Amino acid sequence: MQYYNQETYIYLDGDFVKATDAGIDLFGQSLHYGYGAFEGLRAYSTHHGIRIFKAEEHFIRLQHSCEAINLPYPWDNQVLIEKSYALLEANNLRSAYIRPLVFSGSNMHLTSAKDAHIMIAAWEWGPYLGQNLLRVCTSKVQRLHPKSFHIEAKVSGQYINAILASSEAIREGYDEALMLDHDGFLAQASSENLFIEKDLKLYTPPLGNIFPGITRQTVIELCKGLNIDVVEKKLTIQDVHEADSAFLCGTAAEIIGIKEVDGIIYKEDWEHTIGASIQRKYKKLVLEEENYEVII
Missing domain, CATH: 3.30.470.10 (Aminotransferase class 4, branched-chain amino acid transferase, N-terminal domain)
Incomplete structure (x- = not known):
């Protein structure tokens, strides 16, 4: 490009x-x-x-x-x-x-x-990961330890970690990588935050081992306005595999749905998921087609 x-x-x-x-x-x-x-x-x-x-x-x-x-x-x-x-x-x-x-x-x-x-x-740059549902895998590259780096800061050098994870995923035929933290819990994708849907609730890893994304916080604010429960908790690989659906979010990627994780395909039709609803609300929000103060 x-x-x-x-x-x-x-x-x-x-x-x-x-x-x-x-x-x-x-x-x-x-x-x-x-x-x-x-x-x-x-x-x-x-x-x-x-x-x-x-x-x-x-x-x-x-x-x-x-x-x-x-x-x-x-x-x-x-x-x-x-x-x-x-x-x-x-x-x-x-x-x-x-x-x-x-x-x-x-x-x-x-x-x-x-x-x-x-x-x-x-x-000019379209959505970073495109607009099609993603195939993602769990990376062998681990998220940086919070005691070794200010992981809440957007610092140039730490993105070598993200490059290694995403490059590994692409080599193996996937679109993006999910990274574990030092305790083996899901942290985030290489440069996006993760949400999963299970039984009409959204779950996302808590602050501490993840990058505190502005888009992540926007998703949480949108959910409050829509009376959608968001639970911040540590997630395992099994949680992600057994979810009804999942999506990634970030400024560059915006809101993008996940089709499969580690070869496991989500059975829920994306268009009927909470993530798809949030995706539509987010687009209206950034285009100012709805009043932001009313939404949150």
Whole structure:
């Protein structure tokens, strides 16, 4: 996929520059050690104009991710949101994926950064995992231990773990991987949160060993408005295998249903599941076809 061309602009340290002219610091910790933080946002073309969904929450999380790894964050989030909208306009984008990245300056030592830079890029990108029901498998790659890393932070280096898991799944003919935590319970997919349906209730792994996704929280809020029970509890592989249905959620993937796990096909018709109802409500929400305050 081509993310930019000769006419594409990015936002870099206060200016809009051509992506082809941005350059890269070959002596930066972010390149050598994965010492950086990023976010993923989506902009939607609505009846009220272009809207970045939950922009403030995403930039607050970016700030918290930087603070978790002692990466300076001197920027005003409202300014960054304004620049994100301006970036969409500069690239003539109405529906797009937006990627802010905070990266460190030159430093070959294993010490906290004393300065940092920010880049924001945007491009057209459909749902990350497509729109067809997924075939997923349980990965041999384990989710990072919470005592070894700030797993609640969206930090560049930790996504090597996700790359290994998803690549393994694809090699074996699946679309995505489910990852276990250090105690052997289901944590999440490589970069999405997991919900399963059983007896008209939704279940999802609790906070602690998972990434606290903004889309995950949105699903929980939608369920409250729809009087759907959501139980946060530790899930086993057997729980997922014996579920009536299941789905993944994330900003890039949005809401996407699962067809089978480890070769076990769910018998419930996806269109009649709670997940499908949430998928439809989520789409109306981000497109502002329903009043958000009423929904939650």
